[in-house]
Amino acid sequence: MQKAAAERNNEVFAAQLAPVGRETVQDRVYSELRRALIGGLFEPSQVLTIRGLADALVTSTMPVREALGRLITEKALEALPNRSVRVPPITLARIDDLLRARILIEGEAISLAASRMGPRQIATVEGLLREWDEIRALKHKKDVDREVTLNQSFHFEIYRACGSAVLIPMIESLWLQSGPCIRVAIYAFSEAGEVDTAHYHRSIVAALATQDAQAAREALVADISRPFAFLRDKLQSTARTE
Amino acid sequence: MQKAAAERNNEVFAAQLAPVGRETVQDRVYSELRRALIGGLFEPSQVLTIRGLADALVTSTMPVREALGRLITEKALEALPNRSVRVPPITLARIDDLLRARILIEGEAISLAASRMGPRQIATVEGLLREWDEIRALKHKKDVDREVTLNQSFHFEIYRACGSAVLIPMIESLWLQSGPCIRVAIYAFSEAGEVDTAHYHRSIVAALATQDAQAAREALVADISRPFAFLRDKLQSTARTE
DNA sequence: TCAAAGCAAGTGTGATCACATATCAAAAAT
DNA sequence: ATTTTTGATATGTGATCACACTTGCTTTGA
Numbered sequence: 001m002q003k004a005a006a007e008r009n010n011e012v013f014a015a016q017l018a019p020v021g022r023e024t025v026q027d028r029v030y031s032e033l034r035r036a037l038i039g040g041l042f043e044p045s046q047v048l049t050i051r052g053l054a055d056a057l058v059t060s061t062m063p064v065r066e067a068l069g070r071l072i073t074e075k076a077l078e079a080l081p082n083r084s085v086r087v088p089p090i091t092l093a094r095i096d097d098l099l100r101a102r103i104l105i106e107g108e109a110i111s112l113a114a115s116r117m118g119p120r121q122i123a124t125v126e127g128l129l130r131e132w133d134e135i136r137a138l139k140h141k142k143d144v145d146r147e148v149t150l151n152q153s154f155h156f157e158i159y160r161a162c163g164s165a166v167l168i169p170m171i172e173s174l175w176l177q178s179g180p181c182i183r184v185a186i187y188a189f190s191e192a193g194e195v196d197t198a199h200y201h202r203s204i205v206a207a208l209a210t211q212d213a214q215a216a217r218e219a220l221v222a223d224i225s226r227p228f229a230f231l232r233d234k235l236q237s238t239a240r241t242e
Numbered sequence: 243m244q245k246a247a248a249e250r251n252n253e254v255f256a257a258q259l260a261p262v263g264r265e266t267v268q269d270r271v272y273s274e275l276r277r278a279l280i281g282g283l284f285e286p287s288q289v290l291t292i293r294g295l296a297d298a299l300v301t302s303t304m305p306v307r308e309a310l311g312r313l314i315t316e317k318a319l320e321a322l323p324n325r326s327v328r329v330p331p332i333t334l335a336r337i338d339d340l341l342r343a344r345i346l347i348e349g350e351a352i353s354l355a356a357s358r359m360g361p362r363q364i365a366t367v368e369g370l371l372r373e374w375d376e377i378r379a380l381k382h383k384k385d386v387d388r389e390v391t392l393n394q395s396f397h398f399e400i401y402r403a404c405g406s407a408v409l410i411p412m413i414e415s416l417w418l419q420s421g422p423c424i425r426v427a428i429y430a431f432s433e434a435g436e437v438d439t440a441h442y443h444r445s446i447v448a449a450l451a452t453q454d455a456q457a458a459r460e461a462l463v464a465d466i467s468r469p470f471a472f473l474r475d476k477l478q479s480t481a482r483t484e
Numbered sequence: 485t486c487a488a489a490g491c492a493a494g495t496g497t498g499a500t501c502a503c504a505t506a507t508c509a510a511a512a513a514t
Numbered sequence: 515a516t517t518t519t520t521g522a523t524a525t526g527t528g529a530t531c532a533c534a535c536t537t538g539c540t541t542t543g544a
Binding site: 022026065066069070072073074075083094097098100101104105108164165166167169170173174177 | 308
């Protein structure tokens with residue numbers, strides 16, 4: 001029986017075929033909504049409807065409602081008593097709460113990663129840094145989508161190295177929750193004259209290269225604290241404008 | 243318009259009617275599965291089927307499949323490539339991973355709670371401690387379900403006081419993931435002659451009463467580490483027996 | 485003129501059906 | 515006797531429908 005299976009596998013391997021995968025529609029909807037949320041494509045407090053999203057994504061309601069349910073349990077979306085769902089509004093208490101949790105968990109993750117990243121992984125994140133420099137040199141602005149994606153790749157490439165199957169999903173949940181806030185902060189940055197984001201990332205990489213866990217943690221804290229602090233100020237000054 | 247609403251409210255309040263609530267079937271299924279998972283009613287590696295659960299819970303498949311999807315995103319259940327779902331198996335790496343995350347996050351939560359719990363909340367958890375003593379004095383054993391519930395109430399009564407809407411759902415997810423493991427540990431305890439669990443809880447309460455965050459954190463770490471260490475030893479000695 | 489009732493469109497929830505795939509045991513072939 | 519094939523059963527996924535509830539606007543009545 002095992003011999004037969006091995007033979008069949010050889011047929012496949014000989015032909016150099018890659019596994020085709022079986023992603024469901026629900027998975028695609030879920031991924032798409034995640035991407036939109038982390039990228040801040042939805043406004044805080046925006047209400048989402050099942051049929052509206054199903055139309056926009058060109059599917060039926062079924063995959064959408066299940067994806068929404070999953071996002072609600074991750075606190076990426078919020079179920080109102082009306083049974084409608086919206087992206088959670090930004091409050092001062094919430095951004096402080098989110099930042100504290102991110103410092104705690106992402107700090108621990110990068111601290112673990114510091115002693116586990118080989119030259120191979122260091123090189124990968126350095127590559128991402130260079131890519132960042134390139135797109136910044138070329139275009140002057142407005143490629144914030146690309147920047148958000150690159151930032152995400154940079155951080156998660158590091159977190160993945162921490163080797164914890166428990167912490168990583170939690171960090172993903174935290175990013176999902178801070179996504180809508182962060183986008184607001186990014187816009188605030190670009191209209192306030194941007195500070196050099198890459199600088200923070202470079203000091204993170206420097207700390208990782210020398211396996212200095214404490215320095216890496218501190219550099220990371222500085223990196224993620226900045227947009228939150230910015231957003232906090234902005235929120236306090238505008239007071240109530242909705 | 244507001245006046246009219248107020249009048250209607252007065253009618254209701256006069257009659258002393260409580261809001262009736264609108265819990266959906268899906269919510270009930272979800273809660274029930276959560277309870278079962280945290281209580282360790284499912285075996286690690288056990289496969290769950292939608293139709294099987296729907297029959298057991300006397301509903302249709304629809305609420306069950308959505309509840310399962312939510313539990314999968316919380317890592318309380320695991321989606322196999324077959325598209326079937328099972329409760330995650332126990333491995334040494336996983337219990338170490340879970341324990342580390344729980345120490346990190348629950349430690350932070352209790353540390354925050356230490357400075358926020360008033361005499362009111364302290365009294366509540368002391369009440370839970372007394373309740374524990376009572377059921378231990380009466381029955382000699384085998385009320386492990388009651389004990390599990392009481393343990394859960396004790397911890398979450400404290401965590402709720404930390405005031406973080408971000409950390410608490412994460413802790414719930416961690417309990418969901420460690421539930422199946424813990425039950426194994428509890429059985430191991432009862433056959434190995436039980437150590438006094440209440441002792442650890444009492445030192446937690448003592449630390450909280452004096453608002454000593456560091457002591458509370460240490461006592462908590464000792465409390466939650468114990469079953470994991472026990473389970474770890476058991477797993478290593480039995481080596482492979484499945 | 486304004487509040488209350490009524491009506492209509494929109495929305496979430498749960499049930500049921502159709503279909504593709506997985507699983508497993510029995511039968512057939514080597 | 516072992517392996518392959520085959521067929522029956524079980525299971526997850528997505529579509530569609532019926533129903534209840536919400537919401538906002540229009541109409542009615544004072």
